[in-house]
Amino acid sequence: MDGADANVQESSPAEMTNVFLALRSPLMGDAMNRLLTDAGITVGGLAHDFENALASLRAAHPDPIDSIIIDAAFCNEQSDALTSVREAAGPARVVILAYDTDVQGISSDHIMSADGVLTFAITSEALIESLRLILAGERVVPRELMHSLLIRALAEEAESAARTKEPSSPLRGRNQAPSPRETEILRHLLQGDSNKAIARELGITEATVKVHLKGLLRKISATNRTQAAIWAINNGYTAPEPRDPDGFRSGAGATDKSPEGKLQ
Numbered sequence: 001m002d003g004a005d006a007n008v009q010e011s012s013p014a015e016m017t018n019v020f021l022a023l024r025s026p027l028m029g030d031a032m033n034r035l036l037t038d039a040g041i042t043v044g045g046l047a048h049d050f051e052n053a054l055a056s057l058r059a060a061h062p063d064p065i066d067s068i069i070i071d072a073a074f075c076n077e078q079s080d081a082l083t084s085v086r087e088a089a090g091p092a093r094v095v096i097l098a099y100d101t102d103v104q105g106i107s108s109d110h111i112m113s114a115d116g117v118l119t120f121a122i123t124s125e126a127l128i129e130s131l132r133l134i135l136a137g138e139r140v141v142p143r144e145l146m147h148s149l150l151i152r153a154l155a156e157e158a159e160s161a162a163r164t165k166e167p168s169s170p171l172r173g174r175n176q177a178p179s180p181r182e183t184e185i186l187r188h189l190l191q192g193d194s195n196k197a198i199a200r201e202l203g204i205t206e207a208t209v210k211v212h213l214k215g216l217l218r219k220i221s222a223t224n225r226t227q228a229a230i231w232a233i234n235n236g237y238t239a240p241e242p243r244d245p246d247g248f249r250s251g252a253g254a255t256d257k258s259p260e261g262k263l264q
Contacts, residue, residue: 018044018063019131020089022053022070023097032069032097039128050074050081057088065092067115067135072098076105082113093134103145116140141192143239182216183237185209189229190239
């Protein structure tokens with residue numbers, strides 16, 4: 001993941017007060033515990049087994065759990081892992097932490113459900129900053145993983161169209177060209193930006209983003225953001241370039257960042 005954006009306002013460690021770790025490796029669990037503690041973040045629990053993690057999350061805690069970092073290995077083994085975690089932990093933010101070798105094995109459902117996906121190919125500073133962003137309500141997902149998800153969806157659409165011998169409308173051609181503003185929003189969809197993040201990037205209100213997005217989906221015959229992103233790839237659109245050397249977009253309010261992109 002890219003380094004922390006110097007233009008983003010620093011978050012206070014107190015903003016993230018209680019993190020639960022569900023990591024299979026005792027060594028990695030201890031390392032993450034120390035890293036978070038050194039950054040002024042309280043680790044409210046640590047489990048190396050998925051069932052033990054769920055049991056601990058269901059138990060009463062003196063302080064509410066703000067976020068949960070879960071090993072991608074658990075997600076790859078349990079199709080309902082994040083659903084179970086959310087049921088046990090309530091409103092806590094859920095972050096998947098993965099080794100590079102495990103990233104591509106994360107299911108589309110888990111990627112869409114998680115509040116963030118982080119890998120070990122990042123610096124400790126970037127990891128801490130990403131966790132703070134996630135706790136603040138942003139989503140952080142590696143750009144390569146986001147692109148892989150879109151490719152998976154594209155392949156599934158193509159396979160479905162081949163079976164039915166009917167082309168899927170959002171993946172082919174243009175019914176009506178997007179307006180310049182809709183084009184900007186479409187490019188941000190390729191980064192997986194939330195409406196809130198797009199509004200901040202473009203200097204408009206979130207309500208305005210929703211209006212433009214609704215018009216964009218209608219024009220390209222798409223029913224959701226993922227279909228719109230697939231349509232964009234098929235029609236030659238690209239995501240905005242990062243605005244700083246580390247790959248984070250900077251600028252006023254640009255807090256919905258990702259190591260290499262993000263997905264909403």
